[in-house]
Structures are given as structure tokens and as C-alpha cells.
Amino acid sequence: MKPLSKMTLGLASALLASTAISNVAQAEDLTLCWAAWDPANALVELSKDFTKESGIGMKFEFVPWTNYADRFLNELNSKGKLCDLIIGDSQWIGGSAENGHYVKLNDFFDKEKISMDDFVPATVVGYSEWPKNTPNYWALPAMGDVVGWTYRKDWFEKPELQKEFKEKYGWDLAPPTTFDQLKQIAEFFQKREIDGKTVYGASIYTERGSEGVTMGVMDVLYSFGFKYENPDKPYEMEGFVNSEGAVKGLEFYKALYDCCTPPGSSNSYMGEGVDAFKSGQVAMHMNFAFTWPGLYKDEAVGGDKIGFFVNPKETAQFAQLGGQGISVVSYSEHQEAALKYIKWFANKDVQAKWWSLGGYSCLKAVVEDPGFPASQPYAQTFLDSMAIVKDFWAEPSYASLLQASQKRFHDYVVAGNGTAKDALDGLVKDWTEVFQDDGKM
Amino acid sequence: MTETGLTMLNRTADGVARATPEPLARRVRGMSDKGLAWLFISPTILLLLAINIFPLIWAIQLSFTNYRANRPNELVKNVGLSNYQRILNDPDIWIAMQTTAHFVFWTIVLQTLIGFSLAYLIDRKFRGHAFWTTIILVPMMLSPAVVGNFWRFLYQPQIGLFAYAVSFVTGIPPTQIEMLSNVSLAPWSIIIVDTWMWTPYVMLICLAGLRSIPEYIYEAAEVDRASNWRQFWSITLPMALPFIMLAVLFRGIENFKMFDMVNLLTGGGPGSTTEVASITLKRQAFESWRTGYSSAFAIILFVAVFGLANIYVKALNKVKQR
Structure with a gap:
């Protein structure tokens, strides 16, 4: 064989081999689908260890x-193969199962x-089980x-404000433990001049398009006595969804919106809340715990200037559950590899690193470790909040149920149409129709 | 065409014919004109069938079922006309239709009045009119997503320029000018943005109408000593009317299905104050996943727009024939 032909053959073989290797590598690649937010960046970092270990x-x-x-439910409904692993929202579990x-x-x-006994019970029920409370x-x-709260610790600690607050309300300015206290603090800060800037009481969820106002309202309603259904008779909602306590809770939420939010807060959710807090507009800020690491690190409002507190209580004390579980998509062609990832992710060391990178582990071994509460300034608030969670419907029709509550709550809280009783009565009617359509009533 | 022009055209045609590969030329040579015409238009027709007609027929079929796209394993039942019945008896749907009608009416009125006035001014051909025409046209060249986002900032009561401008004129504190949060102001906030963006489009069509009026008609009117006012009412307006009506038709159809601006500015809120029909449709189709129900709603909207547009086109033809 001529040298030139040998060289050509060698190059061709090398090219073929490299293409084959790259194809093998691609065939083994896993795609993980999730929301674009801070914890997702932490997961990218964490997953490098998985690639190192497993190849x-x-x-x-x-x-x-x-x-x-919209994006991922469309993907699942069309039996798409894009995602091998998906971190889907807790409410999707019923429909996806x-x-x-x-x-x-x-x-x-x-x-x-x-x-599953190794994980925090509320997260197992919320993220993993369908039907709920079954193995x-x-x-x-x-x-x-x-959902929990952050507050401006530096403002709360100002002696002149403490003095004025005590004179006005008769108790020390401190993180609120009841909703009445929360409203008093919010009113106190509303339109106050601090460091030459007009500030406002609180940022709460009011978003109309997806799930914002429902998450915010529910976070308050649970503690006022709202229940989704009769505990003894599933899907019976009359007197539970629109109970006297629930009506009071909804009235409270509207009063808080009317008195104490920054101007133009009619469509505010996670991002807008973070913006309001970071820009020094509000004294208190309702948001999911995932925002806390980022806020704590913020140069303007983080560090010593920020504090965290659990959702206040009324007749009871509850908080709205957020968060997600990781699932293997049944249309994936790489299920074996995806299961390997789940096995790796469940490991205690991986979970500990997940927490250290900014993810919120649900593994008891991590969160019940004696050093956990002191590991971050918000760790104890997170633990206390996770102990009192409740979640929205996770039925296959959750989207229709959510849409009805978004409309009813926004119509009342933001647009000021009708009364709280009308809104909750209407919600019972809407939800009843959805369950009747589903043949569950 | 002059003889030289014809000769050149023939030469070009000969050149193209010679350049056509022999096997293709042989195939085409045997075709009739009609066959050749079909050959050229068939790709477009196939594309239209695939992306317009087929989905329409499918949507009609789905509108008689209880199909939900998020439940692929569930048995799909024929429910007859019940989806249509539910929609037509749903008070929320009628409120959405009223909101849509309010939005369409006011945007058309404002855009037509301002658009025609601008076209009338531009048609005067004052010094620098070309520059001002370009400036006026800028909003309609922007992406609706960009427009929606920057107007959201402009409307922001704490930092938005709009609030400060209104405050400067009225003396009301800017933080009280909550265009997107206030139930009475929110519909107008969308009307203002849509008018700002699409008036230039109406202006362009009206300008084409004004420029199409022959100069000699005005000269004859001058000879008859008709006043400017008389010339406007007897010549300008009647002759530009078909163009104005065409602009109204285009904007009417567009605004009936308006989605992007509403979604970006208010998301249908506060409450349901700005929830136009297309937002309701999107929520039913892609949030509640009531595919059968939303298909029926889409068909009702389609029939409404199609019917109204047809009546309007007949009126337009009558005006043109006058």
C-alpha cells in the first residue's frame, strides 16, 4: 500500500472511531428537565460528580x-423523549401518574x-405519592x-423605629408570630421614609397568569381554617372551602394587599417579590425558601440586614408547600441510566452536598443532623416551615382547579369584585364542576 | 411594451429554456398551461392544507368531543353540541366577549382618527415630511414582545415615565397612577399601547388612499371655487373611504384575536378586567387542557370573525362601486 493511501486509511479510521465514540457517549447522555432558577444551577454543579462517577x-x-x-406538560402529553429525568411540580404528580x-x-x-422513611414525611406525601397517603x-x-418570609432586620433594629412602634402598637418590633402582628408591622412601614427612600410594608403574591395569587392566598387561608374538603367525605367542599375562617382569611389577604403593598403590585410573584426586596422597597417579603440563599448573599440587603421567619399563625399554623420530586419519564429511552441517577441522588453524601450548594435536601439524615440548623442562617426557619406544610390539589385536574382559584382570588383581592364569601362560594361551584366532569362526584 | 423590450424578453426566455436540464425540459414540454399552473401552485396549496385546513377540520371534529390533550389514555367521547351549548351559556365567556368588543371598538376609533389625521398631514408634503413619516412608522416595526415589556416599565407607578408625565400634567402623585393595577385604567392602558403601535399602519393605508386621488379633481374643484372644507368632504373623504375601511377591517380582525399585548401587560387582570376572548381561549386550551371545549370556542370565534368580515367586505365593495 502506498504511504499516502495508508495515511488516508488511517485518518478515515480515526475519524470513524471518533464519531462512533461520540455517538456512544451521546447515547449515554441523560437530559434532565427543570425550571430555570438558582437551584437548577446548583444541580448542574452537583451533577458533575455523577458524570465523574458513572461516565x-x-x-x-x-x-x-x-x-x-406549559412547556413540560406539553412535552409529557405529547409523549416526547426530550426529558429522561424531570423535576416536575408537586401538583403534577396525580396527572403524571x-x-x-x-x-x-x-x-x-x-x-x-x-x-421513603428516610425522607421528610411532608415531602414524600407532597412530591412522591399518588394517590396521596398511599405507598x-x-x-x-x-x-x-x-413559603416563608424574609424581613429587613436592619430596619427592625433601628432604635427610633423600635421606640415609635412600641408606642403605637404596645409590643416590641420583632418578626411577627400572628397575622395581626404581620399586618401591624406592614402598616407601620407603609410609605415610611427610611434612609431618604419611601418604603412599603410587604410584598405578597398577586400574580394572575400562572399560580401566584393562589399560592399566596392559600399560604394565609390554611391558618385561618380553610380545608380543601371534608376529611371524612372526599370532594365535599361546602363549609370547608368557604368556611367562616376561610372567609376571614381571604378578607385578611385583601386587606394586606390594599394597605401595605408597593404601588403596582397587582401581578407579583417570585421574581417580582425578590426584586421588591432586593431594591429595598419592602420591609417584609413573602416567598419560597429557594430565594433565601440568593437574598442572604445579596450585598445590598443580605448578610446582617436580612432575617427570616416562619409563616405566622392564626387559629392554626400552616404554610404553603413548594418544591418538587425527581421522576423518570416513561417515554425515555435511557431509563436504566436515569434510575442510576436517582440512586446516586438519594445518597446521603450527595444530599449533604446538594444542601451546601444551595439546593434544599429532603433527606432526614441531612436536615436532622445536629449541625443543620446552624449551617445557614435560614436553615432553622426552613425546618420549622417544612413541619407545617400543606399543598394545593394534586389531582389530575389540578390545572383546571388552579385556574378557577386564580380567577376567583384575583377578582376579589386585586380587582375588588364582590366579597370574600362570594369568591369562595364561587370557588366551591367551580371546583364541584371540575370534579363532576371527572366523574368523581 | 416596445419592440426592443420584447426582443430582450424573448432572448432571456430562450436563455432559460437552453439552460433547463434536458430531462426536466422533456417532462415540462408535454404539459398544458393549466398543468403547469397546478405544478407551480401545488406546493403552496399542500402547505395551506397541512397547516391551515387540516387543523381546522381537526378542531371542528374535536369540538364535538370531551377530548383533553393532557389525558392521552382516557376514552374520548362524542358529546354532540354540549361544548357549544356550555360556551354560549357561560357568563364568563360573554364577559370576555364584551371586553374584546370594548377593546376592538376603541382601538379602531382611535387608530382610524389619529391615523387618518396623520396621513392627511403627511400628505401635505411639508419640509422634512419623509423624516417624520419614518419616525412615525417606528412603533409598528417593533416586536410586540418588546413593546409590551417596555410599556410595562413605562407604566410602572414608581419608576415609569408615563406615570411621571401624567403626574406632571395633572398633579396626581405618580405612585397613584397605577395603569396596570387599577380596574378602570387597565383596559385603557392596553388601548393606549395598541393605538401607539398600530396607528402608523392605519396611517400608511390612509396615505396610500390619499395619494391615489388624482390631482386634476382638486384642480377642477379649485376652478369651481370649492372651499377646502368642501373639497375634504366631497373629494378627499369619499375617495379615501375604501382605504380607511380596509384599514378598519385589518385592524378589526387583528384586534379581535389580540393576545400578545394583553398577556404581556396585564395577563388578563386585574381580576378578569382585561381578559379578552383569546386569553380565555388560551387558558382553557393550554392551562385547563379542555381541548374539546376550547376547540368549540375557537370555532365560535372563527365563525364570528369570518361572518363579520364577510358582511364588512360586502359593505366595502358597495362603497367602492359608488
Whole structure:
């Protein structure tokens, strides 16, 4: 063979081999789908260890929260193969389990000795089980989250404000433990001049388009006595959804919106809340716990200037659950590799690193570690909040149920149409129709 | 065409014919004119069938079912006309239709009045009119997403320029001018943005109408000593009317299905104050996943727009024939 032909043959073989290797590598790659937010960046960092250990490459598909549900529910409904692993919202679990989008993980957990008893119970019920409170698992709890509050510690500690507040309300200016206290503090700060700037009482959820106003209202309503249904008779909502306490709770939320939010807060959710707090507009800020690490690190409002507190109480004390579980998509062609990732992710060391990077672990071994409360300034608030969580419906029709509550709550709280009783009566009517359509009533 | 022009055209045609590969030329040579015409338009027709007609037929079929796109494993039942019945008896749908009608009416009135006035001024051909025409046209060249986002900032009561401008004129504190949060102001905030963006489009069509009026008609009117006012009412307006009506038709159809601006500015809020029909449709189709129900709603909207547009086009033809 001539030298030139040899060289050509050698080059061709090398090219062929490299293409083949790259194809093998691509075939082993996993795509993980989630929302585009801070914890997702932490997960990218964390997943490098998985690639190092297993040789399986990781690709990520992150979509902003505003399009997250639309984008990925479309993907699942069309039986798309884009996502091998998905960190889906807690409310998707019913629909995704019943429509066969997620792989049931019971056998896998048994085989790999992954026990759901090792995870915080509220996260197992919220993120993994369908039907609720039955041992049918469709996800591994991945990212614990809950609605809580941040406040401007530096403002609260100003002696002149403390003195004025005590004179006005008769108690020390401190993080509120009841909703009445929260409103008093919000009123106190509303339109106050601090450091030459007009500030406002509180930033709360009012967003209309996706789930914002519902998450905010529910976060308050639970503690006022709202229940989704009769505990003894599923889907019976009359007198529970529109109970006297629930009406009071909704009236409280509207009063808080009317008195104490910054101007133009009629469509505010996670991002707008963070902006309001970071720009020094508000004294208190309702938001999911995932925002806390970022706010704590913020140069302008973080560090010593920020404090955290659990959702206040009324007749009871509850908080709205956020967060998600990680599931294997049943249409994935790489289910084996995806299950390997789940097994790796459930490991205690990985979970500990997940927390240290800014993710919220749901593993008891991590959150019940004696050093956990002191590990971050917000760790104890997170733990206390996770102990009192409740979640929205996770039924397959959750989207219709959510849309009805978005409309009813926004119509009353922001647009000021009708009364709180009208809004909740209307909600019972809407939700009844949805369950009747589903044949559940 | 002059003889030289014809000769050149023939030469070009000969050149093209010679350049056509022999196998293709042989195939085409045997075709009739009609066959050749079909050959050229068939890709477009196929594309239209695939992306317009087929989905329309499918949507009509789905509108008689209880199909939900998020429940692929559920049995799809034929529910007859019940989706249509529910929509037509749903008070929320009628409120959305009223909101849409309010929005369409006011945007058309404002855009037509301002658009025609601007076209009338530009048609005067004053010094620098070309520059001002370009400036006026800028808003309609922007993406609706960009427009929606920057107007959201302009309307912001604490930092928005709009609030400060209104405050400067009225003396009301800017933080009280909550264009997007106030129930009475929110619909107008969208009307203002849509008018700002699309008036230049109406202006362009009206300008084309004004420029199409022959100069000699005005000269004859001058000879008859008709006043400017008389010339406007008897010549300008009647002759530009078909163009104005065309602009109204285009804007009417567009605004009936307006989605992007409302979604970006208010998301349908506060409450349901600005929830136009397209927002309701999107919520039913892609948030509640009531595919059958939303298909029926889409068909009702389609029939409404199609019917109204047809009546309007007949009126337009009558005006043109006058």
C-alpha cells in the first residue's frame, strides 16, 4: 500500500472511531428537565460528580417558571423523549401518574433499598405519592420548598423605629408570630421614609397568569381554617372551602394587599417579590425558601440586614408547600441510566452536598443532623416551615382547579369584585364542576 | 411594451429554456398551461392544507368531543353540541366577549382618527415630511414582545415615565397612577399601547388612499371655487373611504384575536378586567387542557370573525362601486 493511501486509511479510521465514540457517549447522555432558577444551577454543579462517577453525561433543559408548566406538560402529553429525568411540580404528580408519564419507582426503591422513611414525611406525601397517603411512589423528593418570609432586620433594629412602634402598637418590633402582628408591622412601614427612600410594608403574591395569587392566598387561608374538603367525605367542599375562617382569611389577604403593598403590585410573584426586596422597597417579603440563599448573599440587603421567619399563625399554623420530586419519564429511552441517577441522588453524601450548594435536601439524615440548623442562617426557619406544610390539589385536574382559584382570588383581592364569601362560594361551584366532569362526584 | 423590450424578453426566455436540464425540459414540454399552473401552485396549496385546513377540520371534529390533550389514555367521547351549548351559556365567556368588543371598538376609533389625521398631514408634503413619516412608522416595526415589556416599565407607578408625565400634567402623585393595577385604567392602558403601535399602519393605508386621488379633481374643484372644507368632504373623504375601511377591517380582525399585548401587560387582570376572548381561549386550551371545549370556542370565534368580515367586505365593495 502506498504511504499516502495508508495515511488516508488511517485518518478515515480515526475519524470513524471518533464519531462512533461520540455517538456512544451521546447515547449515554441523560437530559434532565427543570425550571430555570438558582437551584437548577446548583444541580448542574452537583451533577458533575455523577458524570465523574458513572461516565454518563448530563444535559439540562431549564425553562423559566412562567413557561415551565406549559412547556413540560406539553412535552409529557405529547409523549416526547426530550426529558429522561424531570423535576416536575408537586401538583403534577396525580396527572403524571394516572396518564403514565412517570415510571413507578416502588420496585426500584425496594431493589436499591431506598426507603421513603428516610425522607421528610411532608415531602414524600407532597412530591412522591399518588394517590396521596398511599405507598405508591412516582418520584424521589428532590427539592424541599415552602413559603416563608424574609424581613429587613436592619430596619427592625433601628432604635427610633423600635421606640415609635412600641408606642403605637404596645409590643416590641420583632418578626411577627400572628397575622395581626404581620399586618401591624406592614402598616407601620407603609410609605415610611427610611434612609431618604419611601418604603412599603410587604410584598405578597398577586400574580394572575400562572399560580401566584393562589399560592399566596392559600399560604394565609390554611391558618385561618380553610380545608380543601371534608376529611371524612372526599370532594365535599361546602363549609370547608368557604368556611367562616376561610372567609376571614381571604378578607385578611385583601386587606394586606390594599394597605401595605408597593404601588403596582397587582401581578407579583417570585421574581417580582425578590426584586421588591432586593431594591429595598419592602420591609417584609413573602416567598419560597429557594430565594433565601440568593437574598442572604445579596450585598445590598443580605448578610446582617436580612432575617427570616416562619409563616405566622392564626387559629392554626400552616404554610404553603413548594418544591418538587425527581421522576423518570416513561417515554425515555435511557431509563436504566436515569434510575442510576436517582440512586446516586438519594445518597446521603450527595444530599449533604446538594444542601451546601444551595439546593434544599429532603433527606432526614441531612436536615436532622445536629449541625443543620446552624449551617445557614435560614436553615432553622426552613425546618420549622417544612413541619407545617400543606399543598394545593394534586389531582389530575389540578390545572383546571388552579385556574378557577386564580380567577376567583384575583377578582376579589386585586380587582375588588364582590366579597370574600362570594369568591369562595364561587370557588366551591367551580371546583364541584371540575370534579363532576371527572366523574368523581 | 416596445419592440426592443420584447426582443430582450424573448432572448432571456430562450436563455432559460437552453439552460433547463434536458430531462426536466422533456417532462415540462408535454404539459398544458393549466398543468403547469397546478405544478407551480401545488406546493403552496399542500402547505395551506397541512397547516391551515387540516387543523381546522381537526378542531371542528374535536369540538364535538370531551377530548383533553393532557389525558392521552382516557376514552374520548362524542358529546354532540354540549361544548357549544356550555360556551354560549357561560357568563364568563360573554364577559370576555364584551371586553374584546370594548377593546376592538376603541382601538379602531382611535387608530382610524389619529391615523387618518396623520396621513392627511403627511400628505401635505411639508419640509422634512419623509423624516417624520419614518419616525412615525417606528412603533409598528417593533416586536410586540418588546413593546409590551417596555410599556410595562413605562407604566410602572414608581419608576415609569408615563406615570411621571401624567403626574406632571395633572398633579396626581405618580405612585397613584397605577395603569396596570387599577380596574378602570387597565383596559385603557392596553388601548393606549395598541393605538401607539398600530396607528402608523392605519396611517400608511390612509396615505396610500390619499395619494391615489388624482390631482386634476382638486384642480377642477379649485376652478369651481370649492372651499377646502368642501373639497375634504366631497373629494378627499369619499375617495379615501375604501382605504380607511380596509384599514378598519385589518385592524378589526387583528384586534379581535389580540393576545400578545394583553398577556404581556396585564395577563388578563386585574381580576378578569382585561381578559379578552383569546386569553380565555388560551387558558382553557393550554392551562385547563379542555381541548374539546376550547376547540368549540375557537370555532365560535372563527365563525364570528369570518361572518363579520364577510358582511364588512360586502359593505366595502358597495362603497367602492359608488
